[in-house]
Amino acid sequence: MDGPPVVQPPERRGFGTRLLERALAHDLGLGSAVALRFEPAGLLAAVRFPPAP
Numbered sequence: 001m002d003g004p005p006v007v008q009p010p011e012r013r014g015f016g017t018r019l020l021e022r023a024l025a026h027d028l029g030l031g032s033a034v035a036l037r038f039e040p041a042g043l044l045a046a047v048r049f050p051p052a053p
Contacts, residue, residue, distance in 0.1 A: 009038040020045065 010017070017036065025032045028049040037044040 003042065005040050006042060007040075008037045 013021075020036060021034050024047065025034045028047070030048075030050070032049040034048075036045045037046075
């Protein structure tokens, strides 16, 4: 919210990024996905998962 602007995407994926992209998608189940975008205003995360049966 009040952090510094994102000048460029990170050069490497750190633990937190991998945790969001892989572990969260795995925990949400088959068909889930997490996409991260580093925008100048901050990080945007799109999380997709199927509805509960």
